[in-house]
Amino acid sequence: MVQHSSTHLVKNNSLIEIGLGDLYSEKALANEVTTEKADLVADGKVKLAKV
Numbered sequence: 001m002v003q004h005s006s007t008h009l010v011k012n013n014s015l016i017e018i019g020l021g022d023l024y025s026e027k028a029l030a031n032e033v034t035t036e037k038a039d040l041v042a043d044g045k046v047k048l049a050k051v
Contacts, residue, residue, distance in 0.1 A: 020038075023038045023042060024038050
């Protein structure tokens with residue numbers, strides 16, 4: 001078996017902070033991103049568009 005790409009190990013908490021940190025923030029709430037919407041984005045069911 002040949003590995004064609006590198007593997008990166010990241011702590012789950014770090015990944016959440018970096019990848020989803022602002023998704024559940026006060027800033028997100030101010031932009032009408034509710035917890036329900038954030039959960040959909042986090043699950044990969046919905047993508048947010050940059051405006």
